[in-house]
Amino acid sequence: MDIKNVCNAQFLQIDNRIQNISFVKGVEILPSLTAWQNYPWCRKYFSRKPRGGYFIWVKEKISFPLVTCVSLTTKNVSQNLTNLIIIEKNLDVTAKGICNSLANNLSGTHIATGKIILKEGARLNYLHWHKWSHSDIVQSNYEFIGEKNSKLLYSYQNLFSPSRLSLKTNVVVKKKAQARLEIVIKGKRSKINLEESINLQGKDAQGAVYLKLAGEKGSDITGISRIYATAPSKGHLDCQGLVIDKSTTISLVPQLVCSHKQALVTHEASIGRVNEDQLLYLRSRGLNQKEATELIVDGFLKK
Amino acid sequence: MLLRVKKLTVILADKNQTLLSDIDFSVSAGQCVALLGPNGSGKTVLAHTIMGDPRYIIKQGQIYFAGTVINHLSPEQRVKRGIAVAWQNPPVVPGVKLGQLLAKVDSKKPTLSLVVPFLHRDINVGLSGGEKKISELAQLLSLRPKLVILDEIDSGLDFKKLKEVGKIIKENLLKKKVAVIIITHNGEILRYLKPEKTFIMIKGKIVCKGKNYRTILATLKKYGYKKCVQCSISPDR
Numbered sequence: 001m002d003i004k005n006v007c008n009a010q011f012l013q014i015d016n017r018i019q020n021i022s023f024v025k026g027v028e029i030l031p032s033l034t035a036w037q038n039y040p041w042c043r044k045y046f047s048r049k050p051r052g053g054y055f056i057w058v059k060e061k062i063s064f065p066l067v068t069c070v071s072l073t074t075k076n077v078s079q080n081l082t083n084l085i086i087i088e089k090n091l092d093v094t095a096k097g098i099c100n101s102l103a104n105n106l107s108g109t110h111i112a113t114g115k116i117i118l119k120e121g122a123r124l125n126y127l128h129w130h131k132w133s134h135s136d137i138v139q140s141n142y143e144f145i146g147e148k149n150s151k152l153l154y155s156y157q158n159l160f161s162p163s164r165l166s167l168k169t170n171v172v173v174k175k176k177a178q179a180r181l182e183i184v185i186k187g188k189r190s191k192i193n194l195e196e197s198i199n200l201q202g203k204d205a206q207g208a209v210y211l212k213l214a215g216e217k218g219s220d221i222t223g224i225s226r227i228y229a230t231a232p233s234k235g236h237l238d239c240q241g242l243v244i245d246k247s248t249t250i251s252l253v254p255q256l257v258c259s260h261k262q263a264l265v266t267h268e269a270s271i272g273r274v275n276e277d278q279l280l281y282l283r284s285r286g287l288n289q290k291e292a293t294e295l296i297v298d299g300f301l302k303k
Numbered sequence: 304m305l306l307r308v309k310k311l312t313v314i315l316a317d318k319n320q321t322l323l324s325d326i327d328f329s330v331s332a333g334q335c336v337a338l339l340g341p342n343g344s345g346k347t348v349l350a351h352t353i354m355g356d357p358r359y360i361i362k363q364g365q366i367y368f369a370g371t372v373i374n375h376l377s378p379e380q381r382v383k384r385g386i387a388v389a390w391q392n393p394p395v396v397p398g399v400k401l402g403q404l405l406a407k408v409d410s411k412k413p414t415l416s417l418v419v420p421f422l423h424r425d426i427n428v429g430l431s432g433g434e435k436k437i438s439e440l441a442q443l444l445s446l447r448p449k450l451v452i453l454d455e456i457d458s459g460l461d462f463k464k465l466k467e468v469g470k471i472i473k474e475n476l477l478k479k480k481v482a483v484i485i486i487t488h489n490g491e492i493l494r495y496l497k498p499e500k501t502f503i504m505i506k507g508k509i510v511c512k513g514k515n516y517r518t519i520l521a522t523l524k525k526y527g528y529k530k531c532v533q534c535s536i537s538p539d540r
Contacts, residue, residue: 277394284354284390285408285442286382295407299398299425 009069009098011054015077026060032082045084045115053081053112058093065094072101072108072136083114090121099140100131101162107135110162114142118150118177128156134189136162143170146177148202155182159301161190161219168195173233175202181209184301187219187248194223200233200263208236211252214297216244225267226255232262241271242300244293304367305482306330306353306450311364313352313507322348322359323507328500330450333480335496337516339487340504341528346486347391349504350452354388355381369449385449389439389456391486396426401438409445415471417441432459440471450482457492469495490520503531 011029012020021029035042035055042055054068070081087093101108110132118124132138146152152171165187171179181196192215198207207227215221227235241250254267274296282292306329313323323345330336340346352359353366355378365372368384376384396404402422418441427435436456443451453472457465469492476483477496485496493501493516501519503511510531513519522530 275394278396280356280378281390281394281396282404283378284382284388285404286379286446287407288377288379291407295399295404296396299396301398303398303425 009067011056011068013052013054013070013079013081015072015074016052016079021054024062024066026058026062027066028055028057028059030055032084035084042084042086045086045117046082047113048082050082051080053083053114055083056085056095058085058087058091060088061091062093065096067096067098069098069100070110070112071099072106072110073103074108075106076108077106078109079111081110081112081114083112085114085116087116087118087122087124089119092123094125095127097126097128098131099129099138101133101136104133105135106133109137111139112141114140116142116144116152118144118146118152120147121149122147123151125153126155128154130156130158131160132158132162132165133160134163137164138162139166141166141168144172144179146171146173146179148175148177150174150177152177152179153182154180155184157184159184159186161185161187161192163190165190165192167193169197171196171198171207173198173200173202173205173207175231176204177202178206180207181211183210184212185214185221186297186301187213187215187221189217190215190219190221192219192221194221194225196224197226197228198235200227200229200235200265201231202233203231205231205233206235207233209238211237211239212242212301213240213250213252214242214244214301215248215250216297218247220249222251222253224253224255226257227265227267228257228259229263229265230259232260234263235265237265237267237269239267239269240300242297243271243273244297304329305332305334305369306484307365307367308349308353309365309367311352311366312362313348313359314362316358316360321362321507323352326364326507326509328502328509328512330482330484332449332482333477334500335477335483335485335498337485337487337490337493337496337498337501338504339490339501339519339523342488344504345507346504347454348507350388350454350484350486353381353386353452354378382446382448385447386452387443387446387448387450388452389436389443389454391454391458393427393435393439395428397428399426400424401426401441405442405445408442409447411445415441415444415475417467417471433461433464436460436464436468437471440468440475444475448481450484451476452484452486454486455488456485457487457489465492466495468492472496490516490523493520503528505531
């Protein structure tokens with residue numbers, strides 16, 4: 001899907017104005033503040049009264065992806081969203097979340113806090129796209145709660161990074177539930193801080209984090225990925241970094257914390273530079289240094 | 304003369320170690336030339352030096368292509384002039400499809416139908432030896448070269464595949480007047496390509512030149528490269 005083409009978004013916000021909320025059978029979509037007012041039961045999921053953001057409650061089976069889009073279009077706008085998504089028992093949902101800046105040099109701020117609840121047996125395939133300009137500042141803090149037998153695939157992709165990005169993702173995985181995080185970020189002149197953690201709290205819970213980071217033009221990227229296992233469960237961390245030029249630093253810290261003797265948690269981590277042989281190979285096919293490097297980096301992030 | 308390599312001495316960039324000494328040969332447009340030699344004799348270094356591999360530094364001598372010195376040109380500039388090299392051990396490029404690369408090189412449909420089954424696969428990832436050779440040839444053809452250097456294009460191929468590769472080279476390159484330097488270790492493919500000139504390289508030097516590849520192959524089959532080391536005959540025979 002083209003990141004700019006968001007005509008089919010069921011929730012569309014431009015700067016701080018909600019432009020569209022579609023009626024979707026079996027799904028309730030509201031501004032978070034309205035949900036707070038109408039449904040007192042959902043207040044426990046908010047840390048404080050929300051000022052902005054969306055509430056999506058999937059109550060029945062749906063056969064199409066839910067799409068949300070939050071864009072910056074005006075200079076110096078600051079967004080502050082508190083989002084809540086609840087998926088009822090045994091439902092299978094695909095969601096696409098797009099957050100972007102529609103012009104360069106807007107110097108916008110996007111702050112989003114979200115909670116996503118997967119009730120027993122629910123399955124969520126959540127694709128989260130970010131696309132920013134170099135002058136933006138972005139903070140994203142998401143928490144996923146995977147109840148018994150639930151299954152989460154969360155794919156976050158950010159190939160156009162803001163000047164500063166702070167991304168925190170915390171996942172609680174309960175009995176026989178599964179969670180997989182795939183985070184792909186390309187930093188260009190960016191300061192990026194990442195924190196992911198998976199908490200394996202239930203028997204036979206499974207969790208995995210796959211982190212791919214590439215940085216260039218003075219980027220400073222730090223990532224801390226943790227798996228906590230407090231039950232007989234399995235977890236894996238895979239962190240890979242690619243330093244494209246000399247001016248970039250990537251620092252990755254994989255951390256495994258195991259407090260159950262029947263838990264198995266593993267990790268792999270590597271940071272490298274662009275492979276000289278691959279570079280020469282593509283140059284021997286007529287691509288110049290820049291084109292060859294871009295192709296290799298795109299391949300690394302896609303794979 | 305399309306390619307003229309004149310008194311070329313090459314060293315390894317960061318070790319100052321001499322890899323090639325006093326290499327001197329030429330190739331005309333549309334000509335097929337064979338370069339034989341044992342492992343480690345410098346055949347691949349020569350191919351990569353002509354390609355513009357920055358790991359190999361030209362200490363002395365010149366490489367002329369179509370009458371111009373190309374010593375200072377980057378690999379991609381040499382490709383644009385018409386030089387293309389099939390790698391002996393091409394690296395994998397994970398996440399980049401072969402079709403994607405071919406489209407970047409030449410937006411037209413690939414010339415080789417044999418390559419179609421693995422266009423959607425990552426470059427050289429999980430390809431068999433034979434598939435890699437077909438992939439290399441398909442890439443070279445899309446570059447529309449004037450000179451190709453085929454580095455061990457026949458290694459690891461069974462009889463049927465060898466014949467297939469030989470046919471592709473004949474039909475798509477030699478018949479179209481593209482000059483071919485075929486680097487080979489065992490020389491079997493020469494029976495299909497019938498080179499006009501054959502060179503033998505040992506320890507970074509061309510030690511023997513001949514016009515009759517059959518005589519050279521027969522000698523190699525009987526005595527191996529040991530005979531070449533002992534042999535003092537270096538002029539054309």
